Amino acid sequence: MPPLRIGTSGLAPAPALTSRRSPTSRPSAISSRIGQGGNGRLSSTGGAEAPAPPAKRLGTRYACGSAAKLGGLACPPSTRKPPRKNPSASEWEPGEERVIMQTNLLDGTAVQRRRPSGRAGPVMAGKRNPSLDRCVLCASRPSRPRHLTDAAVIDPEGRSDQRDRLREGLSRMRVGIVGVGAIARYYLPALVWHPEVELAVVCDRDPAKARQVPPGVVFVEDLRLVLADRDVDAIVVTLPNDLHHAVCRDALLAGKHVCCEKPLTVDPEDAAELDELAAATGRTLFTAFHRRYNHHALALADRLRHRVPPRRAELTYRELIQEHCDSDAWYLDPARCGGGCVIDNGSNAFDLALWLLGPLRLQAALLEYSATGADQQAIIELDTEAHGTAAITLDWAFHGEDKAIRLEWDDGPGDCVDLLAGFAQFKSSLWHEYRGVVDDFVATALHGRGRQDTGRMVTELVAATYRAGRKTA
Structure with missing residues (x-):
């Protein structure tokens, strides 16, 4: 059989692998399977957590006053200061308007709101009660969260779509997350803190996942509500791999832009269908390969622009999968994952090599292969x-973490990057990599920046690897 050729000529140079040393059917059918994911708190940074200080109310949100870090970034000091105090309700005459100062947690600006005296303001449909919100920094909350009804998400009269809002000068993109697992914890802060994004809704079939949702964000258990909301x-999409195709397809048909966590699909034919559907609907189909946004990988890509292509490239991706999947047990099920290390880590490695x-x-x-049938x-x-060569080494049973890229030339020195260098804590590089994912997705979907998605090409390479590997196993 002739060698399978994957790729196109329009790709820019790309980043590399990391290295650290040792010490989605129709909505009605798929909604019941959403959320096969692990847990993790939005503010989790590893280790034991200190008790949170008393919460301070900032308009419709809270900042607990701690110096907790979210995604490795210290919270802006302005979010830890209480707003200007207003007179108590007893000092206002009935019917008189009150001026309430609210603080925007994204930029620290203060906004005036007018409300009638005698009440703190109505609780609107689709929003949480402010008194039950959590701190966006450390996820502490003054009381038990209030769960919303699914019906709160949809405006029965219908709302304008994104293009109408853009014409009205509202340029923020309203985004929903489908699936709250081990990877969603990295998307949440990246979306919350992006100045051009409003995280509008989070969907998961497990109601306990509502505890991980930032304050002011609607939580629902039915995917149909998200797809039906024109706003x-x-x-x-951060679901198990076997659900990616169905959920992405239904989202594109509903007129949504889609950012899908790698791999795009487990079947190359499904990936081709999504590619064609995105082109037909005029919506963005974006496959998230987070390693290409690693600082070291980006620096390597810049250096490559000034050199001839390397004669040899070696990409190493080794880890102990049980340490990385948290409680997302579907990673270890070949039927749900679509395989093992080749479709999981190999997807990132193939994308880096193409780039x-x-x-x-x-x-x-x-x-x-392991006894369970997953490639280890x-x-x-x-x-x-x-006319160069490349080798990709993958290992799901490596005790420690080793993610690196090595390049060699016939003339001149080689180049090597450790993608985990400078990130001492376990998985701490993911915070900045997923900020890069969100930045690129917003630039593509909201601003129309040209970008060639490699999701389909990577899926074809993964499938070809499994075919060739089974012949020699």
């Missing part, structure tokens, strides 16, 4: 368009 412009080296041809693959180790050999 939601885009969704981020750095251009189009690729698969030459050989050697896979080793893999060595993949590829040819590049510039």
